[in-house]
Amino acid sequence: MPLDVIMPALGMAQDTGHIVAWHKSPGEAVAEGDVLFEVETDKATMEVEAQGAGYLTDVAAEAGSDVPVGQVIARISDTAEGSGDAGEAAPAPPSAPESESDDLPEGHGVIMPTLGMAQDTGLLVGWLKELGDAVGEDDILFEVETDKSTAEVPAGASGYLAAQLAQPGEEVPVGQVIAILTAEAPDKTVSRSAGEAPKAAAPAPAEKAEAAPKPAQTRSEEPATRAPQPAPAQAGRILASPKARRLALEQGLDLSRLAEAGYPQPYHAKDIETLKSLPDPQAQAAASGAALQLTATAQGAEQAAFLHWAEAEGSAPLAQDALWAAFACAALREATGAEGPLAVEVSAARGASHAVIDADLAPISALESVEPEGAPSLRLRDLTASRITGLRLGAPDCPALTVMAEGETLTITLDFTAAQLSEAAAISLLTGFAARLEDPLRQLL
């Protein structure tokens, strides 16, 4: 395989390199590491070494000429004759990358810069400008990660970002054009992968920058091998003295809790006392086991009518507890979004309790009772036949609905803990259940 010899980017803001002299003649044998030619930039003259062994062929730039960075100026071939196709060895300069075969916009090409001496590629961490954005010369266009560091790369020219020719996470060879800036706002923009053949590229339509879809257009066959690296969370670093850190460590305290509580940094030894006086998160967790209760009322008249109607319709008599189990199960599923089987344990003022599984999914008349086994998803207690009008259960082992009656008015309480149900879910559950008691047809819908 012949190796292309390109004009390297030796400086951050370098567009072209001046070839001072060739150290090898066309056809001459070249070993890896041999000096091929000398380049002069603004700051220095550098010797450029061969990246592989072979014969120097297809020399397309004379000593004394200025060559755009990234342009192929020669080849190292397997034979002294080379490809003989010198024209191919001199592709277009970066100002019009691959334009002959592509519908890329015309404009200023921004290349992957050389950030280290022995750097072949740069990892594009991310774009800091969107396609279509207006870009100033000094605006940071993208971030590059090398072996040693992550660097922000300025645009180097002003214009509009018309093409992103590499995607975050891609390794891009140094000198390759990865962005095109156009003088006018582009009517179309291009976003594609660095490894992609130009001919396969299709421009992504984007009339306005705001309307431009987020570049999900990585068209490379293989997904980017490395995800963009988010900037390390330096901001999350807590400023604290060594002593404060040691004391916190010894006492098992977390300094970040001081930050969360809004105490200004840096933290010193005396702040450890403040930290100790902050509410313990584990105590708060225990508090989530505290008993919570919600109460609702509903009118039971409709329900009685519904049961009469169902019986009159000739279906098998509907048991009220089965109906309620179905209501409770449906309300719980609605409130928590639970998908798995839900067991509702039903009990009345007198008589043994029994459990019903997924009471909301089966026909009510076909519900089967099973023996209670372990803690159910929900406990439903029917105290309408008793004279009890209020109760407080303490922290239950599962959410518990209790229905009590005063005439036609039903009072429903929901006992639960924060660990079992969120406040919103609890409200939804109780509301849903009460609504179904008041309007049984709701369950059928």
Added chain:
Amino acid sequence: MREITLSQAVNEALAEEMRRDETVFIMGEDVAEAGTPFKVLSGLVEEFGTSRVVDTPIAEPGFVGIAVGAAMTGTRPVVDLMFGDFLYLVMDQLCNQAAKQHYMSGGKLKVPMVLRTNLGATRRSAAQHSQSLHALVAHIPGVKVAMPSSAYEAKGLMKTAIRDDNPVVIFEDKLMYNDKAPVPEEEYLIPFGKAEVLREGSDITLIGTSSMVQVCQKAAETLAGEGISAEVIDPRTLVPLDEATLLASARKTSRVIVVDEGHQSYGITGEIAGRINEKAFYHLDAPVLRMGAMDVPVPFSPALEDITVPSPEAVVEKARKLVAGELIHAA
């Protein structure tokens, strides 16, 4: 206890040692009749004669070289270097010859020499007569460095220096020659490598050398009035350094300011701060601060000269910030 000046204390130390040991002698510029420009040695030539109190030509490298040779051959010379600034002239004799003879002779040679000199600015002596160059010498293995901060220390350290078998450089603060302090009439020695805790405190440690010990004590006084308890420590000798006492105090108070009249950069303050950082890091509640002289030639203008040196006010201000837990030089 009687009080005498630092000049008198040094004079007494030399006289006592010269009486005790006839190999002890003094040499330097204007040491005999003149008794030095600071009158430290007045009266010695009368008692010991010009053979033991020797006036030399104005040729520092020459007479320090003579002293090194004299020390190697069985005497205990006390060389007077009129200004600490002249150390530059004698660096080869002191650092290449005196400091290395014992080592390079495989222990066969000793250089029991004392180089008496001084430090300190704010005497309106301009840039070439106002420097505090003890860090230069402390950097060189083989030389001991003593930094008395009072008449009491000046006498006790001088006597120890004369009896030490190694080259010792003693830096006296030239503004302190007339400062009086209680000095016992009976003989005493102050061991090298033993720091003095001059004031006990719990909130912050102020480590001061030589001229800066007074500055630290004044600062501690002011801080006490603000409810800040400052500990003041005088290392007394930089080589050897009583690291244990400094570290113990740093661990106790968790905050340290090191104050020294040498230039701040690459100086004594950085060295001591570095050691505390290395060895008491997990006990520190604030960065160890250095306070040295500004990194400028000492100005002749009195108004400018005074602000190049750490003052009690400046130390108090820094101490307040450390104790208050202010963010200092946050990255």
